Amino acid sequence: MNIDMALLDKPLKVSELNKIIKETFRQSFYNLTVVGEVSGFKTASTGHWYFTLKDRDSQISAVMFRFSRTQSTYIPQNGDMVTVTGNIDVYEPRGTYQVICQRIVKEGDGDILIELEKRKQYYQALGYFDIELKKPIPKYPSRVGIVTAPNGAAIEDMLNTLKKRAPSLDVIIYPCLVQGDTAAQDIAAQIDNANMLPMCDVLIVGRGGGSKEDLLCFSDPLVIEAIHRSEIPIISAVGHEVDYSLSDYVADARAITPTEGAVLASEGIYSDRVRLKDLKSTLEQLITTKCLRCENQVIALRELNSMMMLKLNSYHIPTTDGINTILNHRINSAALKVSLLYDGITSSVFEKAKRAELKTESLLPLIEKKLLKAEQSVNTYSKDIQFIINSKLKEKEMQFTSIEKELLALSPKEVLKRGYSIVKNKDDKIIKSKAEANRGDVISITLYDGKINAIVGE
Secondary structure, three states: OOOOHHHHHOOOOHHHHHHHHHHHHHHHOOOEEEEEEEEEEEEOOOOOEEEEEEOOOOEEEEEEOHHHHOOOOOOOOOOOEEEEEEEEEEEOOOOEEEEEEEEEEEOOHHHHHHHHHHHHHHHHHOOOOOHHHOOOOOOOOOEEEEEEOOOOHHHHHHHHHHHHHOOOOEEEEEEOOOOOOOHHHHHHHHHHHHHHOOOOOEEEEEEOOOOHHHHHHHHOHHHHHHHHHOOOOEEEEEOOOOOOOHHHHHOOEEOOOHHHHHHHHOHHHHHHHHHHHHHHHHHHHHHHHHHHHHHHHHHHHHHHHHHHHHHHHHOOOOOHHHHHHHHHHHHHHHHHHHHHHHHHHHHHHHHOHHHHHHHHHHHHHHHHHHHHHHHHHHHHHHHHHHHHHHHHHHHHHHHHHHHHHHHHHHOHHHHHHOOOOEEEOOOOOEOOOHHHOOOOOEEEEEEOOEEEEEEOOO
């Protein structure tokens, strides 16, 4: 203990004196064990325990902070005789001292804990807890064995959990006592039975919560030895999260509850089921999205086709079939006229053969010339019509493209892209004037690439 003696040669401030006392206590009174009766016990809103330790002649304040009490399964009651381990500390603002408890056990429980600690150190020295001896829990077991009481909440919870997570798993129950004088012998015998006829891929050995005395059988040497020599991987699932038995250390894996033991045994199967379910859902979503996209594309193409046909019809442009009909009609008319003319000439030739012979010879070149001219006129007309149609279609297509660009330029998204934004209040109404917004109002601002929220300032 180092105290600056020069400080004692002058008057001390109260805070200086309390600081010296605090440092003196810290250096002199640490890792103490104190026995006393609990009085005035209360749990603060912070989770800390505050109480008084007393005997017939004196008392001292005590506190156990939340981070220390989480390691304790025992909750003190007024009137309990307890043994606490901790340090003496001074609370400087009030100049009071108290025991800062790091561990608390009920009188009588201390003897059990001491015995268990000795047993733990013994088996640890033998190497029973070594990581190298731990057998891996199979990822895909086909059969799970459960060593526990045949009735009660623990077995029901484990069976229900296995049924939900891995319904394909077979389960064998090895019934045994889980508390009492013969429980350890019963548990060890069932572990050995499971190994004599190895039908299971993994064993869950455990029970639900209880007092320290109830859980002692899982720290018995008979159970420790049976777990150690088991060829089947074992999950120890005894009590609750705060409960520890020596079976937890020697087993191949520890579960904080029996339900967690069932979860650990079925983890591989359940993970694959979840992954397959997610893959199925993803595939269904992708297929649905693809079908909807194709359907929307078909609808859009149909609408575009209908719109183009309406525009073409509005310009009264005849279709190719219509043009062919017109041309065929004109060619047929011309052919009919030629036929009639030819019939008339033939008739005239028969009637006036001799007289018309010279005239016929002179008319035939003329007829052929007219036919050739008519054919040329038809070809020219057909080309002109096709050229007009192509020109009109190209013109309307350019007009359609121009209109489309104008519409896109006027769209709200393009306006936002140029740096503008849309401001709305919390009721999703557009704010058109600064008078419509007050200081402190929550507003949303829509930009080109998304939204941001803001609060109106000055």
